[in-house]
Amino acid sequence: MFPDDEIVSALPRVVMGETLAVIIDYDAGNLRSVQRACAEIGLEAEITADPERVKQADRVIFPGVGAAGSAMRSLCRRGMDVALKTVIDSGRPVLGICLGLQISLDRSEENNQRTLGFIPGDVRRFRFDNPELKIPHMGWNEVRVLKPHPLLEGIEAGDEFYFVHGYFPQPQDQADVYAVTEYESEFASAIARGNYFATQFHPEKSGRVGLRLLAKFKDWDGRC
Amino acid sequence: MLSKRLIACLDVRDGKLAKSVKFIDTRDIGDPVEKAREYYEDGLDELVFYDITASSDKRNIMLDVVEKVAEQVFIPLSVGGGVRSVADATDLRLAGAEKINVNSAAVQRPALISECAEAIGDQNIVLSMDIRRVERNKEFPSGYEIVINGGRTPMGIDALEWALKGEKLGAGELVINSIDADGTRDGYELTLTALLAQAVRIPVIASGGAGKPEHLYDVLTTGKADAALVASMVHYGDYTVSELKQYLHDQGVKMRMSW
Numbered sequence: 430m431f432p433d434d435e436i437v438s439a440l441p442r443v444v445m446g447e448t449l450a451v452i453i454d455y456d457a458g459n460l461r462s463v464q465r466a467c468a469e470i471g472l473e474a475e476i477t478a479d480p481e482r483v484k485q486a487d488r489v490i491f492p493g494v495g496a497a498g499s500a501m502r503s504l505c506r507r508g509m510d511v512a513l514k515t516v517i518d519s520g521r522p523v524l525g526i527c528l529g530l531q532i533s534l535d536r537s538e539e540n541n542q543r544t545l546g547f548i549p550g551d552v553r554r555f556r557f558d559n560p561e562l563k564i565p566h567m568g569w570n571e572v573r574v575l576k577p578h579p580l581l582e583g584i585e586a587g588d589e590f591y592f593v594h595g596y597f598p599q600p601q602d603q604a605d606v607y608a609v610t611e612y613e614s615e616f617a618s619a620i621a622r623g624n625y626f627a628t629q630f631h632p633e634k635s636g637r638v639g640l641r642l643l644a645k646f647k648d649w650d651g652r653c
Numbered sequence: 654m655l656s657k658r659l660i661a662c663l664d665v666r667d668g669k670l671a672k673s674v675k676f677i678d679t680r681d682i683g684d685p686v687e688k689a690r691e692y693y694e695d696g697l698d699e700l701v702f703y704d705i706t707a708s709s710d711k712r713n714i715m716l717d718v719v720e721k722v723a724e725q726v727f728i729p730l731s732v733g734g735g736v737r738s739v740a741d742a743t744d745l746r747l748a749g750a751e752k753i754n755v756n757s758a759a760v761q762r763p764a765l766i767s768e769c770a771e772a773i774g775d776q777n778i779v780l781s782m783d784i785r786r787v788e789r790n791k792e793f794p795s796g797y798e799i800v801i802n803g804g805r806t807p808m809g810i811d812a813l814e815w816a817l818k819g820e821k822l823g824a825g826e827l828v829i830n831s832i833d834a835d836g837t838r839d840g841y842e843l844t845l846t847a848l849l850a851q852a853v854r855i856p857v858i859a860s861g862g863a864g865k866p867e868h869l870y871d872v873l874t875t876g877k878a879d880a881a882l883v884a885s886m887v888h889y890g891d892y893t894v895s896e897l898k899q900y901l902h903d904q905g906v907k908m909r910m911s912w
Contacts (some may be wrong), residue, residue, distance in 0.1 A: 459746055466727050495774045563856045563879060565776050565825065569656045569698055569909040574892040589656060591729060593776045611654055634729050634751065636693070636912050 444506040448487035450474040450647075453501045453513070453529075455493070463492050463526065466633035470644040480512035488646070489516050491627075493528030494593070497552065498540030500532055503525040510545060515549055517625055524580075525627030530620065533599055533627055539596050548622050552602035557613055566612045572619065572630065578607045578653050580626050580645045581619060588638045589619075590630035598629060624651030657873045658698040658880035659898055660858060661887055663688060665734075666705045668714040670888070681855045686721045692887070693726040693837065695894040696912040700726060701882065702756070704734030716748040723749025733781055737765070739772045743863070746773055757801035760808055760815070762829040763822055770823030779858075781826035784812045784845060785832040797845055804832040813852055820853045827853060828882065830860040838864025838886070841872040850877035858882050866892065866900040869894075873906050 450467070452460050452474050460476050467474040467490070475482070476489060483489060491513060493500055504510045517523055525533050532544040537552035544552070555564050569589040574581050597616040600606055608619035610629070618629045626646070632639035664671045667733050670683045689700055700722070704715045719732055732745045733754025742753040753773060757779060759765045769778045783804055789796035799813035816827055829849050831842035838888065841862045850857040859878035863869060869881045886892050902908045 459749075459751060461747065461749060462723065462751065465724055465749070469725075469727065495777065560851070560854070561877070564854055565856075567776065567826065567856050568658050568879065570654065585911070587911050589911070592655075594775070634727060636727055638912075640727060644679065 432515075441457060449485060450488045450490070451483055451486040452476045452490045452492060452628065453483060453509060454478040455500065455507060455509055460492060463490060463633045466640060466643055467647075470640050470647060472643065472647040478507060478509075480508045483509065483512040484515050486516065486521070488522045488524075488649075489513070490524045490526065490646075491529035492633075493497060493532070493623070494527060496539055497532055497537035497542040497596075498571055498609055499530070500528055501542055501544060503543075504532075513545070514547070517623075520624050520651050522646065522649045523625045524646050525625070526633070527594060527631060530627035530629055531594075531596060533625070534598055534600065544629040547625060548600055548605050549622060550598060550605070552596045552598050554596050555612065559613065561649070562613055565593055566597075567593045569632075569635075570610050570612065570618075572608045572610055573615075576607055576631075578619070578621055578626065579649050580621075581607060582645060583640045584608075584638065584642055590632065590635040590639060592618075592630045594629060621653060623653070626653075654907050656907045657698075657878075657901070658858075659869070659894060659901070660699040660701055660731075660880050661692050661697055661894065662701040662703060662860070662882050663888075664703045664705050664884070664885045667711055668706075668718055670678045671705060685724075688888070689722045689726050691713055692894050694726055696744060696898055696909070697728045697894045698909055699731065699880070701731045701733070702750075703754070703905065704732070706735070707817065716744060717791050719748040719750055719847060729781060733779070736769075739768050742769045742773055742778075752777045752779050754779045754781045756783065759819070760799055760801050760810065766819055766822040768825055769891075770825070774825075775823045776825040778824055779826045779828060780816075780819040781828040781830065781833055781860075782812065782815060783830050784842075785878070786842075786845070795848060797848075800832055800855070804835075813849060816853055818851045820855055824855065825884075826856045826858065828858045828860050829878075831862060834862030834897070835860075835886060837862050837887075838863065840868040841876055841878075841881070843871055843876040846872055846876035846878050850879070866897055869897060870904050870906060871902060873901065 610618035731752035732750035737758040795813035799810040856879040860882040
């Protein structure tokens with residue numbers, strides 16, 4: 430019916446004032462659960478492995494589970510590292526989730542991997558003498574907000590989010606840490622700098638409080 | 654501090670909800686998608702679907718159920734029953750399952766655990782074990798044996814040994830299901846649960862035997878479990894998810910209380 434599909438698909442978002450949201454696909458986990466949770470709060474997000482599409486996006490979700498080494502190889506092979514850097518430098522909102530957060534730091538102890546370095550710091554493995562503390566840190570745990578951020582609005586004392594991870598982020602600069610969670614000792618569970626915000630927990634699997642965070646991201650202008 | 658988890662298990666046969674009693678008789682008790690949504694809204698921490706469909710040509714029905722649930726339930730979703738290959742695991746993951754449970758097929762071919770762990774990540778592969786009490790001897794130093802086929806086939810494998818092997822092969826979590834306790838509503842098998850929970854570093858889910866809130870308290874404290882799995886006690890409306898969580902919270906067990 431229409432001569433050019435690309436123009437047709439581009440039209441509505443211009444006309445309606447809608448924006449393009451993408452979820453970065455780099456073979457690192459169950460992206461559809463992120464997509465479904467976004468749909469639930471009215472954010473239609475496209476899953477894409479195309480770095481050009483990411484560069485065009487108005488907001489970007491950078492999820493991920495799995496290991497730092499293979500994730501980095503997969504990102505770089507596609508040129509997705511460059512695309513992501515472009516978006517972050519442009520000031521558009523980016524949300525990192527779990528491994529997405531971890532590989533945004535400089536280095537991970539997992540696979541002793543050099544990572545993207547958007548935020549100074551490294552990622553370390555949980556080590557406990559107490560055998561009752563299981564690894565991975567798996568389940569629901571409290572997220573204690575240290576300072577206000579538009580995406581953390583509405584979180585109350587006692588609100589819990591779903592975590593699954595064996596490694597934890599250690600940002601170099603305390604100013605980047607917006608929320609902490611206790612697992613024997615406290616670690617950074619939400620970090621942010623400018624238009625980049627990332628959680629160690631999974632908002633897409635954290636019930637109502639997680640959906641609310643995603644809804645805040647949907648409306649976020651990238652400023653804090 | 655990490656909360657203990659309350660997990661509800663929904664047995665699904667031909668796309669409908671069923672609850673096994675002693676693994677022999679099953680009867681339908683409703684629509685799995687509706688039940689899942691109800692529990693989610695009532696504060697459930699995690700959901701497990703177990704496919705007990707007998708014929709393999711009806712397996713796609715399960716993918717459909719998973720897909721529908723994943724669209725409206727935003728907590729971790731775990732699916733098991735008849736997973737024999739990485740392809741089975743991947744199909745379920747694509748349909749919306751977070752975690753994949755392997756059971757009988759892993760006992761028969763342990764490499765299935767490492768293959769799935771490699772394909773979908775350690776933390777997403779759950780080793781579900783059906784276990785019965787036996788006389789402690791040279792063959793079964795722990796006094797517990799692994800069984801398969803819904804408890805009908807003893808495998809001559811010591812349960813503790815299998816748990817440790819499963820962890821080594823890359824399982825991210827264990828489900829400890831006592832065949833002796835399952836369906837009795839007399840309480841979880843505390844000795845077994847504590848034995849395995851203290852032997853591994855990965856989280857442990859206790860399953861089989863829950864009938865009263867006290868049973869959940871016992872298995873999360875004395876039994877050292879990280880999570881308690883319930884089925885009939887919530888499916889038949891004897892207790893609600895939020896009642897159980899409130900009870901545990903009042904007893905001093907750390908639970909997620911706002912949702």
